[in-house]
Amino acid sequence: MTVAAILRRADRVLLVRETRAEIEVWGPPGRIVEAGELLTEAVVREVNEETGLLVERIGPSEGHQVGARLRTAHRDQPSER
Numbered sequence: 001m002t003v004a005a006i007l008r009r010a011d012r013v014l015l016v017r018e019t020r021a022e023i024e025v026w027g028p029p030g031r032i033v034e035a036g037e038l039l040t041e042a043v044v045r046e047v048n049e050e051t052g053l054l055v056e057r058i059g060p061s062e063g064h065q066v067g068a069r070l071r072t073a074h075r076d077q078p079s080e081r
Contacts, residue, residue: 001032002030002031002033003031003033004029004046005028005030007053007055016050029050029051043055
């Protein structure tokens, strides 16, 4: 199972770059859920590993069946409120 985070601010969306078989691919941060890990834990971990952002779940997503609203901050900065 995999997770992905759609992180947007105003009209911008965060994408990460990967190289797969010598092909550059852009997509949302996220990957494989580890055994015993909750989906929300996996997305928080993956975003941090791939971007350096700390994310915190602050409520349910708006207009989606699965998801969460997240607050982000860089590892060295306090979270935005």
